[in-house]
Amino acid sequence: MAKSNSLKPIVSIILILGFGSLGAVFTVSEIPNWYAGLQKPSFNPPNFLFGPVWTLLYILMGISFYLIWKQPSSKIRNKGIIFFIVQFTLNFFWSIIFFKYHLIFWAFIEIIAMWLFILFTISSFAKLNKTAAWLLVPYISWVSFAAILNFAILQLNK
Numbered sequence: 001m002a003k004s005n006s007l008k009p010i011v012s013i014i015l016i017l018g019f020g021s022l023g024a025v026f027t028v029s030e031i032p033n034w035y036a037g038l039q040k041p042s043f044n045p046p047n048f049l050f051g052p053v054w055t056l057l058y059i060l061m062g063i064s065f066y067l068i069w070k071q072p073s074s075k076i077r078n079k080g081i082i083f084f085i086v087q088f089t090l091n092f093f094w095s096i097i098f099f100k101y102h103l104i105f106w107a108f109i110e111i112i113a114m115w116l117f118i119l120f121t122i123s124s125f126a127k128l129n130k131t132a133a134w135l136l137v138p139y140i141s142w143v144s145f146a147a148i149l150n151f152a153i154l155q156l157n158k
Contacts (some may be wrong), residue, residue: 008070013062019088020058023095024051030099044149045096057142060135061088065133068125080124087117091143104154111147118143 031047052086071077090113097108126133140158 009063009066012066012069015057016062016088017055017058017066019092020054020061023092026095026100030102031137034102035099038153041149041152043152053142057139061139064125064132064135067129067135068154071128076127078130080121083117083121083124087114087121090114090117098150104150104157108147108154109149111143111150115140115143115147 029072034049044105052137065081068077068080094110094114097103097110122136122140125136146152
C-alpha cells in the first residue's frame, strides 16, 4: 500500500503530461501551414511559448490530480475525478477540432465547455484539498486566454 501511494505522484504527472502532449500530434504539423496562414490578433503569443506553457500546466494538473487521487474514496472525490477526466478529454479534443479539422467555431464552443468543466473540477477539488484547486488556477487562466484568442481568430477569419 505504501509503495502504491509513493508511485501515485509520479504516475499522475507522467500520465497527465503524456496524454496531454498527445494533442501536439495534431498541432505541430499545422502550425507552419494552416495556422501560419490565419489572421491573428495582436495579442497572439509567439508559437514557441505554447509548448513550455502547456508542459508547466500539465505538470500542475498532474500534481493537482494526485492530491485528489490520494484522498479516501468518496462521492465528492469521485465526482471531482470525473470532472477532471471530462475537462482533460475536452482539452485533448480541442487540438483535433481546431488544428486537424480547422473548425474554429466548433473549437470555440468546445473550449467553452472545457472551461466550464475546469471550473467544476476546481470547485470539486476545493472541497477536498485547497492546494489541488489552486494548482488549476493557472490552467483555467490560460484556457480563458485561449478561448479569447480562439474567438478573435474566429472573428478575423470569417
